[in-house]
Amino acid sequence: MSANIKDVALKAGVSIATVSLVLNNNTRISSETKRKVLKAVKELDYHPSRSARGLVSNITGNIGFILTDDHFLKTEPFYTRIFLGSEFAARESEYYILLATIDSKFKEGDSLPRFLKEKNVDGIIIAGKVPLDFIDVVSKLEIPFVFVDYYPQQGDFPVVIIDNVKGGFTATQHLINLRHQKIGFIGADIMHPSISDRLYGYKSALQNSNLYFDESFIVTEEDYPNRACGYSAAKKLYEKKPDITAIFACNDAMAIGAMHFLKDNGLKITGDVSLIGFDDVEADLMLDPPLTTIHVPKIELGTEALNLLMKVIKNNSSPKKILVPIELVVRESTRKLN
Amino acid sequence: MSANIKDVALKAGVSIATVSLVLNNNTRISSETKRKVLKAVKELDYHPSRSARGLVSNITGNIGFILTDDHFLKTEPFYTRIFLGSEFAARESEYYILLATIDSKFKEGDSLPRFLKEKNVDGIIIAGKVPLDFIDVVSKLEIPFVFVDYYPQQGDFPVVIIDNVKGGFTATQHLINLRHQKIGFIGADIMHPSISDRLYGYKSALQNSNLYFDESFIVTEEDYPNRACGYSAAKKLYEKKPDITAIFACNDAMAIGAMHFLKDNGLKITGDVSLIGFDDVEADLMLDPPLTTIHVPKIELGTEALNLLMKVIKNNSSPKKILVPIELVVRESTRKLN
DNA sequence: TTCAATCGGTTAAACGTTTAACTTAAAATT
DNA sequence: AATTTTAAGTTAAACGTTTAACCGATTGAA
Structure with a gap:
């Protein structure tokens, strides 16, 4: 067996x-x-026993990381990166991370991850x-949580x-700076706050420049904003507005x-149209x-989330909103309109 | 506080x-x-305290799930699905799953996930x-593990x-059944046992049919078998063998x-060439x-892995190899040669 | 009829920490 | 010089289980 506190005390x-x-400092x-x-x-390479510690102090030393299964299984590794950020931060901390998914159509009464059932x-x-x-x-569980x-x-x-409104604004402003005037927006799941915020930013930028x-x-699809969805939205957008010069x-x-x-329709980027996205995934x-x-700094979102949660747990800190800064990354899919 | 064993005993x-x-049955x-x-x-909705239980029985109730960060961040959610299988199986079991990644270039002495350091x-x-x-x-840690x-x-x-040799054979045989004779193979990271096995299956099928x-x-790229790699491998294959009628x-x-x-080169599937893959990812x-x-039944791989691990932990069972069956899925990218 | 075996359960020690309450010595205050 | 305060550490109880050892009652065998 490995050393315990007695051995350390003796030594x-x-x-x-x-x-x-x-x-405990x-x-x-x-x-x-x-x-x-x-x-x-x-x-002695001594590590305190979590069981013993937990027994007396009522601290489990575990953090739950929860997301819906379809977010977890997304093609572009977005939430996996956020998790990675949290996991990495947790290595420095006292905590273990337990990852679990829930059904994206979770209903009250559905089976919960074990660690939630057992608190x-x-x-x-x-x-x-x-x-x-x-x-x-989760609210009823009386366990601190952060989003x-x-x-x-x-x-x-x-x-x-992240500041999605600002992001939407920045992206659109970039296109405006490149002299684009007819800028389409394609989105999906418009009830999602991030997406509606990006749309809001887009509108603000246009308004701001009196365009x-x-x-x-604007074309917004019903379902999840994935590749297939982007294809069909672009199609619809072109049917409505064939003369656009840029797409956000x-x-x-x-x-x-x-x-x-x-590509399928012989339209050249950036010859015919400029295109800007949002997230900065590897595939780009x-x-x-x-x-x-x-x-979008995904790793950082994860580490910040863990750090904030630690504060909430320790100081019982009040609700707090942390904004992680975003950044425009100019590559080759956007160009000045001549 | 929630109920403890005393409350239950009393009641x-x-x-x-x-x-x-x-x-404990x-x-x-x-x-x-x-x-x-x-x-x-x-x-009383009683759940035994893991801390107390762990303290006396030296059982942590945790299972570590480890993979390299780039596997975790793969574009096609393959290992995430395997994890999901394990996680789901763990809900029925006594265990919590701790997911952690390691560097894909891990060297002895590198930082380990916390739960490994602390056993x-x-x-x-x-x-x-x-x-x-x-x-x-990991071997030195004296903790049971399964691959x-x-x-x-x-x-x-x-x-x-899974039986990769059989899979490679099945895929190739499917093309042979469709009367193809000139069948190219594109791969990468040929040191990876799964891939070399698939290649072996491919060769066996050809030999078996006296083709x-x-x-x-055969074209094999050096690095990781991803989309970019597939593009360049296909290119090289066509430079060497422009008259192939099928690709595995x-x-x-x-x-x-x-x-x-x-597509970029005006070659039609299945008009000019049939194409078969391996894995069955969502994007297909x-x-x-x-x-x-x-x-490849990814969820099942995950559940089986967890179940096997449980057996190893409990019976201290001997090394055992579990083969999860694969299956040919015929869609529209392969067609009979006329 | 007596003794051993079995059944169904209880008692109590042990696991490795944390932490309130206590102790002792030295320093500061009166 | 006597008293109080502070500093630095110790003692011991408590946390909620598991499990070896134990116990009494019933059954079976001799």
Whole structure:
């Protein structure tokens, strides 16, 4: 068996209480004893037993990371990257991360991940849009939670998110700066706050530059904003507005779909049309031409979410909104209109 | 606070030992008492404390699920599905799953996931190819582990895998059945056992049908078998063998890349060439035409891996190889040669 | 009829921590 | 010099289980 607190105490010549206090950064201990204890800890490669610690302190040391299965299975690894950010941050912290998915059509009464049933997490990260029913269930659990990359309209929760309005504005402004005037927007699942915010940013930018605009510049599909959706939306957009010179897709997946449509129909990027996406997924670089987009720092969203959750757990901090900055990434799919 | 074993014992009118024995399916208990206890458990929504249980029994109740970061971030959700299978199976079991990634260039001495450093898992699932250095490190930990969708050549380990040779054979045989004779193979990372097995199956099928064949029908790229790789491999293949009538891609990602190459060069599927992939990823259905492929039951791989691991943990079972059956899925990218 | 075996359960120790309450010595205050 | 305060550490109880050892009652064998 591996060393326990007794072994450390013996080796350092102190009581087990002292070892515990040192490890919990109690100020009552002199720096000399601290040094001795830490030395013994290192030499014995001692790690406190989570079970013992949890038993007495009622801390599980676990963090739940929850998202819907279809978000998890998305083709463009977006939420997986956010998870990675959290997981990486957790390596530095006291916590383990338990990843679980829920049904994207979760209803009250549906089976929950085990660690929720048993209340075996100290906090929860909810990534991406989840059914309101699920939020209701989680709220009743009395376990602290934070949202990342999504939060529900009603209610006031701690959340880590990007400024989607600003992103939409920036993307559109980029096209305007390139002298484009007829700029189409393709989106989907318009009830999703991120997407409606991006659309709002798009409209604001146009308005801000006094550009003519009407609803026929906008195509929004019903379902999930994926490649297939981008293809069909681009198609519809061209049927309505064949004279557009630029397209802003609400995310890169749709932009990729749109790109396929354009290729299939002999439309050249950037000869005939400029295209900008949103997210900055890996695939963008492989495209021909590489996609101009708004960079979303996914890893950072994950680490920030974990850090915020830690604060919520520790200080019982009040609802707080953390905005992670985004950035325009100019590649080759947008060009100045001549 | 939630109920503990004392509350249950009180309610059922027995000792806490009895409650514990019932919950651990000890045979010493009469069915009548068992019933009483179970009733009390249900009424109080009692869940044993993992900490307390772990403290006395030295069982953590955690399973580690480990894969390289680039496998986790793959565009086609393959390993995420395997994870999902394991996660779902774990809901029925006693265990929590801790997902962690390691660097795809992991070297001895690199930072390990926390739960490994602290030996806080009862078993490990290793998904996909991982560096040998990592396997060495894990072996020294004396924690049971199983491989899924990969295992190293040397050594004898418990593993859940598909029959890649058979898959390669089946795919090729399908093309042969459609009267194709000049069948190209595109692959990558040929050191990967799955891929070399598929190639072996391809060769066997050709040989089995006495078809003429030489190495120039085969193109293998150095790096990871992704879309970009499929594009370039298809290109090279056509430069060497412009008269092929069918292509077997070692996985769907490469098949998709190849499809793009074919489209870009005015080659029609299935008019000019038939194409078959391997894996059966979601994207296949969106393609034009939908891709014929070998279906790999990813969820099942995950559940089987978890189940096997449980057996290894419990019975200390000997190394065992579980073969999960694959299946040919005929869609529209392959057609009889006329 | 007596003794051993079996059945169905209980008692109590142990697991490895945390932390409130306590102790002792030294320093500061009166 | 006597008293109080502070600093630095120790003692011991508590957390909620599991499980070996134990116990009494019933059954079976001799």
